[in-house]
Amino acid sequence: MKATRREFLKLGIAATASATLLPVRTFAQGAAPRVVVVGGGFAGASCARALRQAAPRVAVTLVEANPTFTACPFSNAVIGGLREMSAQRFTYERVAADGITLARALATGVDAQARSVTLADGARLPYDRLVLAPGIDIRWGALPGYDEAAAAQMPHAWRAGEQTLLLRRQLEAMDDGGLVVISAPANPFRCPPGPYERASLIAHYLKTKKPRSKLIILDGKDAFSKQRLFQAAWAELYPGLLEWVPLSKGGNVTSVDAATRTLVTDFGQHKAAVANVIPPQKAGRIAEVAGVADRSGWCPIDPVTFESKLQAGIHVIGDAAIAGAMPKSAFAANSQAKTCAAAVARLLTGAAPSAPKLINTCYSLVAPDYGISVAGVYQPSSGQLAEVPGSGGVSPSDAPRATRAAEAVLAEAWFRTITGEVFG
């Protein structure tokens, strides 16, 4: 990127002026500090609102291209025919009512030196601190044969919306006796137990409506989140219907052919009636544009402030961040957002951020009345977010069915609570 000599001089003067005047002092006396948050999901919307609450003087702008938010948690229940899509959609009305400026546009550029965000219409938003919460992008091309056109035949449904409904329609249109194949990626990816919850709820649909059908999960790894609990529940609820093929047994999908809905592994081919390809992922595009994503495609951050390790003044939260032991979940995103908001509020007044403690709780449904959970408590340790020793873990393997039923109820209560906090 080249600046003309005149632009360069202007930038130079501006930088010198602000440095001389001490920005922190300026905030205390006159102009309100400006924070731009890019991405209106669980992380971004939470952060914008928490920041308004923690530091009412800060001018917060939330940049989000979509007029409504469609939640991924519980979208597996939509695919399984247990829930309608309307229950997944939320508006930004209450977010705006908090005094947050909504910029309904795609963020296309970030100038980390000049501290401004460029929107698709060319508008520039200057910031004192920037928070990026862009979620995930599909790594198109990482799996040979899987591009955007292929996703119209073999949906990923890993960003909730039309893809979710497409997968549901395909399952509804499938004849009894059909083969459903789910391909699950290697780590890391959004929602580690998600592919297995999805397999469970599709198996529930097949068992109820199309009992001669079969479901295979082709996996790019040998272990997964809540594995023992899922496998015990599958043996109990879906024997002979659901099969998991790990990496070591030839589960890794090496290419796909969308026209014939064929998934190719090192060991053979699977021709599916319905194929759900959950492809490799990376941080949402703006992270790469801003220079905060590393070669892994994800964003290294400071575990106290969530400030990027690659660009000063830019914080990254939610699925896009490399948050150590914390999984890429909506609960974690919300917890990180509040931590980041507190740190940003302090940094804007020149105060030192305090060491945080974060929590994750994540429920999965194996059937409508059968829930399991994982929980964890995290703190900074050796430059990473690490699990507090002795804390956390999954639901007990020997819990009675009443506990599973209770956790299914708690799962839905969690969704109401967190969407109420973030969007209500």
Place this chain on the structure above:
Amino acid sequence: MIGRALAAAIGITAIAVAVVAAEPPPGAAACSGCHPASPRVTSPVPRIAGIDRAAIVRAMQDFRSGQRAATVMDRIAKGFTDDEIQALAAWLATQK
């Protein structure tokens, strides 16, 4: 006269301080992910904002020791020290 003016000034300062919400201690902000902060949300998970400080301390200690049955709170309470529990209970008690 001066005394009254001073008292008024102190009063104003006290109000100004009270308006700025106290920053939640480590871990406390995450609770509202499951325990609704808003009375508009209905949930079997109880609201804990504004609950008596001693009750929170006791509940956390009992979850941590396993004396009180739980689904996830036993696993979460084990991540907090006595001092951290005291701090978050004190903060939760001041919430509305």
